[in-house]
Amino acid sequence: xxxxxxxxxxxxxxxxxxxxxxxxxxxxxxxxxxxxxxxxxxxxxxxxxxxxxxxxxxxxxxxxxxxxxxxxxxxxxxxxxxxxxxxxxxxxxxxxxxxxxxxxxxxxxxxxxxxxxxxxxxxxxxxxxxxxxxxxxxxxxxxxxxxxxxxxxxxxxxxxxxxxxxxxxxxxxxxxxxxxxxxxxxxxxxxxxxxxxxxxxxxxxxxxxxxxxxxxxxxxxxxxxxxxxxxxxxxxxxxxxxxxxxxxxxxxxxxxxxxxxxxxxxxxxxxxxxxxxxxxxxxxxxxxxxxxxxxxxxxxxxxxxxxxxxxxxxxxxxxxxxxxxxxxxxxxxxxxxxxxxxxxxxxxxxxxxxxxxxxxxxxxxxxxxxxxxxxxxxxxxxxxxxxxxxxxxxxxxxxxxxxxxxxxxxxxxxxxxxxxxxxxxxxxxxxxxxxxxxxxxxxxxxxxxxxxxxxxxxxxxxxxxxxxxxxxxxxxxxxxxxxxxxxxxxxxxxxxxxxxxxxxxxxxxxxxxxxxxxxxxxxxxxxxxxxxxxxxxxxxxxxxxxxxxxxxxxxxxxxxxxxxxxxxxxxxxxxxxxxxxxxxxxxxxxxxxxxxxxxxxxxxxxxxxxxxxxxxxxxxxxxxxxxxxxxxxxxxxxxxxxxxxxxxxxxxxxxxxxxxxxxx
Ligand code: F6R
Numbered sequence: 159x160x161x162x163x164x165x166x167x168x169x170x171x172x173x174x175x176x177x178x179x180x181x182x183x184x185x186x187x188x189x190x191x192x193x194x195x196x197x198x199x200x201x202x203x204x205x206x207x208x209x210x211x212x213x214x215x216x217x218x219x220x221x222x223x224x225x226x227x228x229x230x231x232x233x234x235x236x237x238x239x240x241x242x243x244x245x246x247x248x249x250x251x252x253x254x255x256x257x258x259x260x261x262x263x264x265x266x267x268x269x270x271x272x273x274x275x276x277x278x279x280x281x282x283x284x285x286x287x288x289x290x291x292x293x294x295x296x297x298x299x300x301x302x303x304x305x306x307x308x309x310x311x312x313x314x315x316x317x318x319x320x321x322x323x324x325x326x327x328x329x330x331x332x333x334x335x336x337x338x339x340x341x342x343x344x345x346x347x348x349x350x351x352x353x354x355x356x357x358x359x360x361x362x363x364x365x366x367x368x369x370x371x372x373x374x375x376x377x378x379x380x381x382x383x384x385x386x387x388x389x390x391x392x393x394x395x396x397x398x399x400x401x402x403x404x405x406x407x408x409x410x411x412x413x414x415x416x417x418x419x420x421x422x423x424x425x426x427x428x429x430x431x432x433x434x435x436x437x438x439x440x441x442x443x444x445x446x447x448x449x450x451x452x453x454x455x456x457x458x459x460x461x462x463x464x465x466x467x468x469x470x471x472x473x474x475x476x477x478x479x480x481x482x483x484x485x486x487x488x489x490x491x492x493x494x495x496x497x498x499x500x501x502x503x504x505x506x507x508x509x510x511x512x513x514x515x516x517x518x519x520x521x522x523x524x525x526x527x528x529x530x531x532x533x534x535x536x537x538x539x540x541x542x543x544x545x546x547x548x549x550x551x552x553x554x555x556x557x558x559x560x561x562x563x564x565x566x567x568x569x570x571x572x573x574x575x576x577x578x579x580x581x582x583x584x585x586x587x588x589x590x591x592x593x594x595x596x597x598x599x600x601x602x603x604x605x606x607x608x609x610x611x612x613x614x615x616x617x618x619x620x621x622x623x624x625x626x627x628x629x630x631x632x633x634x635x636x637x638x639x640x641x642x643x644x645x646x647x648x649x650x651x652x653x654x655x656x657x658x659x660x661x662x663x664x665x666x667x668x669x670x671x672x673x674x675x676x677x678x679x680x681x682x683x684x685x686x687x688x689x690x691x692x693x694x695x696x697x698x699x700x701x702x703x704x705x706x707x708x709x710x711x712x713x714x715x716x717x718x719x720x721x722x723x724x725x726x727x728x729x730x731x732x733x734x735x736x737x738x739x740x741x742x743x744x745x746x747x748x749x750x751x752x753x754x755x756x757x758x759x760x761x762x763x764x765x766x767x768x769x770x771x772x773x774x775x776x777x778x779x780x781x782x783x784x785x786x787x788x789x790x791x792x793x794x795x796x797x798x799x800x801x802x803x804x805x806x807x808x809x810x811x812x813x814x815x816x817x818x819x820x821x822x
Contacts, residue, residue, distance in 0.1 A: 160259035161185050161231040162339065163356050164320045164330045167347025167377050170194075171227030172217065178349075178356035179210055179229050184412070184562045185352065186816030187231030188239035192217075193246040193255040194227035195327050201252045205244035226330050228322050228350075230257035233816055236265070237282025247286040249293035250277055253324040254302075256292065258285040259352060260337040263315035284315075292321055302331045303374045307385050310335075310372070316519070320350045329376045334367045338517050338545060338818070341365045341373055341380050343394055348375035353541065353818075354397055355560050363394040366543030397542050403559045411809045412563035413703065417795045418658060419559070421651040423568035424788070426557040427575035432648065438641035439648070440586065441579040445552040446536075454534055455593040458508045461488040461584075462533075464496055464524045465512040466819070468566040469573060471695040473512055476577035478688050479784050483643070484585040485595040485634040494520035494822070497527050505532035510580065513537075514556065514569035515818035516544025523822060525549045538576050540569050554580070563810040564817045565702050567795050570695065571654075571788055578647060578785065585635045595634060646782050653779040653789055660777065661793045668793050671758050671774050672800030675706065678729060682720065682755075683710035685733030686743055692733045692760075692787050696794030702812050703802035713746040721753065729756040731797075732772070735790050736762040737783045747771045760790050 161182030191205030206212040230245035237243040265284035295305035318339035342349035409415035463473035473490040516539035537550035558572035685693035697708035759772035
């Protein structure tokens, strides 16, 4: 949401800023603007509502030369998305320009005060007050950084702010609170940006700002200090992404490129995290091992996974893995709800927060609450130095490379890989007695009749265990079980290649299905177990890129209401991959077929039965049931992509969506 770019250095700022804004488009925005100090030191400003192209057109023939400069893409919160409300905003004398992401909660109060003092404010935004407050503060000593330090304590809310002043043309000053802002360090030049993708072409050396710090950048580098003026020393990080990773690389859309990159994303997520020990493969997450060594894990009684959207679906799959493999009590909670449900949380609850952007406000807020209650927190993110990393005890990076398209794809599978490794690490710790398993009796012992009660007990038990063999008799994974899962996990990139090849062949079944879905008003998705989570993620992908209404249900729930919606115009996508509940899903499909709905099934290669029950079948390679989501999600992502293409939708930047949701 909203994007900031700032440049100070010897080059003309405008081209660099416009290029940076283009690379931030994926964050979501509805207007854009740029301000540059020209050769005579005067402020030049252009702002336009709508797409960046409108601003580009406005700059044709305009003499937007000089340096430094700041630029912004705005996602409207206060005031409509029009030219006037677009950033940058100026003070009374066109001497200070400000861009801002986030929300200034007390802006009305500040605005009244400024108006009473004779300041003229022209826009409906909360941001404009910042330019005027800086004007007042700068009048004291002419120092923009000092003015910023004096202004910040007056603000309530969340913000990333970058300012530029005619009086100090060799610098930009920035600060943040709960909203991302980084500094990029080049040679003889420096940058501000909302995220590294905006400036990857120029530098990979970056410094993340923390709340309560003020950063001054000049061609010579960065001066970082706290609000009291005391200096802060922070070494720059070097990100291992390169500029090419943030290009389309010959694909029509980033979404397709990122879907196709998933085998690489899985390889990268696994990199350095599996090793051979005593002849067996073991998950090796260095940070996690520290927890084992310090005994931190020994106190854990329960696990809470926190996330939103697609990351929440990754969490739900991890929940199934932790339950089955580690036998630990675990819940996956919608982060935006967590704070308001008065959660039972303390030092014996291990919190695992998943957010690819590392900036999702709801997830960060939930983490803060848990941490304040003493819970140890592991954060999983793709974004080096993001807000999440400042809030957690341990960060595990996805290592997926930049994801530009708004819908999450490769970060989803990378999250699944990291969560799988974490689940296996916890299973291993549970086997070694480093974390306590749930002590009660397993469901198989509780639910099945006692052997002495009836003559056919053994028969009943055998039947139950063969149908639900994974979930009922499970006692967690031992070392060889962990090793077996890891071997399969290591095969995933190769299986994904196969999966993608089948799914993307010309005139493949996926494209055929997409063509028929493109004409529908509504699509229903069902599944069981992790299949139901795949169904939910498939429905989310379809609705967000193609704008077709899509709902997902646990298959058993269909007949409790949603089946009423089915008719020949409402297709059903059923996740019918090999699992303990395969026969049950087949029964659900038959119930639907009896209502004449078209059935599209995702099934495991080698399944000879499914074609009798479904109109279209998309096969995926066979793998352990709890790893299936890594493979079964691919045809659903492609189905969403091709459906959206058929419908001519804005695939990489769906309407109303933003890549990083920094407001609650
Ligand atoms: C869906 C999608 C969103 C995000 C959600 C959380 O394709 O991208 O649902 O998954 O906004 O984002 P992160 O993972 O950045 O916290």
